[in-house]
Amino acid sequence: MAEPTFQSLIEDLEKYLEYQRDEGVQRLEVERAVLEELASEPLTEAPEEKIVEAVPVPADFADIGQLAAYIGQCRSCPLCQTRNLTVPGEGRTDGPDIMFVGEGPGADEDEQGRPFVGKAGQLLDKMIEAMGYSRGDVYIANVVKCRPPQNRKPHPEEMQMCLPYLRQQIRMIRPKVLVGLGGTAMEGLLGRPVGITRIRGVWQEYEGIRLMPTFHPSYLLRDASKKKDAWLDLKAVLAELGKTPPPRK
């Protein structure tokens, strides 16, 4: 077997930490020697991060397209410095049954300006289809509209700056049910950190709209054994809408 490289070790560590984060772990103890070892390697891509300009979000957009155009110009947080395209969201905007909320764009989304178009997006598409919908029947958005570098979790200040956009979207779109995909989406919607493993499957409420927390598709790609639980959550959403899943193809 090939010797692991420093890069591959870092990638494995990153996956492990993402897994822990999705499990709701908020703190880890790391030995000083390990930190010193990591710090001795040069870091790639570390742009200087500073707030550029905090812009209050107006409440009177004519439609969701105008809001998306406004998001496209946003320079309220440091993520604007490293993004390629903003990813406002897409789908049905006239009171769809379901609006899915994820964490933030990854590399593919940043390239295309569309939410959930990478590997996690392919799984989300399957989840939507298993529920008897197509992508165009639902709305899909994220807590932050610009890609965090290296797909890290968005910082609290970035979430705070961006959340007014999501809130505005939900107010304009008025979905019947919200589905929060993963801990960060739930943290954004509920305004407090949550452990997704504990909260998933338990109905919450956001501004009078029923909100179902479930696992993020990226997490399901890392741990397929959790797909059963996610499917229970999605079936609960269908039941809330008075529907049952279509027969499997």
Ligand code: URA
């Ligand atoms: N993960 C997310 O949370 N959102 C996307 O749009 C893509 C991947």
